[in-house]
Amino acid sequence: MRTNSRRQLVAGNWKMNGDKALVEQMQKQLAAASLENMDVVICPPFPYFGQFDSKLKLGSQNISEFDSGAHTGEVSVAMLKEFNCQYVIIGHSERRADNHESNELVALKVAQVLKANLTPILCVGEPESVREDGTLFDYIATQLDAVLLKVGISQFAEIVLAYEPIWAIGTGKTASPAQAQEVHAFIRGHLAKQDDKIAANIVILYGGSVKGNNAQELFSQADVDGGLIGGASLNPEDFLSICQAANQ
Numbered sequence: 001m002r003t004n005s006r007r008q009l010v011a012g013n014w015k016m017n018g019d020k021a022l023v024e025q026m027q028k029q030l031a032a033a034s035l036e037n038m039d040v041v042i043c044p045p046f047p048y049f050g051q052f053d054s055k056l057k058l059g060s061q062n063i064s065e066f067d068s069g070a071h072t073g074e075v076s077v078a079m080l081k082e083f084n085c086q087y088v089i090i091g092h093s094e095r096r097a098d099n100h101e102s103n104e105l106v107a108l109k110v111a112q113v114l115k116a117n118l119t120p121i122l123c124v125g126e127p128e129s130v131r132e133d134g135t136l137f138d139y140i141a142t143q144l145d146a147v148l149l150k151v152g153i154s155q156f157a158e159i160v161l162a163y164e165p166i167w168a169i170g171t172g173k174t175a176s177p178a179q180a181q182e183v184h185a186f187i188r189g190h191l192a193k194q195d196d197k198i199a200a201n202i203v204i205l206y207g208g209s210v211k212g213n214n215a216q217e218l219f220s221q222a223d224v225d226g227g228l229i230g231g232a233s234l235n236p237e238d239f240l241s242i243c244q245a246a247n248q
């Protein structure tokens with residue numbers, strides 16, 4: 001049972017997976033469920049955006065930092081709005097690694113999403129080597145500070161955060177509930193140095209090998225407000241059980 005007023009959120013990040021059939025199965029599965037105490041967002045690859053009906057909240061996995069123009073292969077926030085997309089994942093570790101997205105570029109993208117009145121899901125998280133060498137909190141603080149510097153603390157009222165330790169993504173090696181809680185509390189405390197109220201209200205998701213059988217314990221931690229789900233978001237039954245864990 002939640003002891004705070006934050007509404008839990010579960011977002012499914014399909015990454016470069018899924019097909020038209022999965023869109024249909026997922027919509028059917030979620031339409032039949034009663035999930036009135038939480039929010040569900042699906043972040044499919046762009047080609048499937050038009051196939052989603054308006055009952056589900058739609059999220060994007062990335063966005064251009066530019067408004068429009070000669071940027072081959074990019075998608076703008078204005079285009080997302082035409083498809084009723086409300087959320088945009090920014091700074092996922094796979095994009096930071098594969099596309100060399102720096103903290104500064106991540107900050108520009110967050111600003112772009114906020115300018116369009118959409119909700120960024122800002123991802124932070126450390127590689128295993130950083131956890132081992134004891135610089136975990138500095139690493140997370142640096143990721144947050146780049147965005148704080150660009151948009152200011154007041155804008156964090158419109159942001160969702162996701163803590164995704166890189167060593168837990170797609171590995172089956174979930175952070176323990178205590179490990180997740182420790183970092184979530186650190187993040188909230190870091191923001192509270194600038195604004196108590198915004199820090200108390202911000203939704204912080206955990207991501208990294210969340211499954212139907214570990215979601216409830218993770219989501220019951222005091223500072224964990226739901227999850228950003230990769231692999232398990234491709235299985236409608238697993239994903240539903242994760243959403244049900246957040247609905248309690």
Ligand SMILES: O=C(CO)COP(=O)(O)O
Binds near residue numbers: 013092231
């Ligand atoms: O990267 C993730 C979600 O953005 C987590 O992926 P997995 O749930 O597959 O570990």
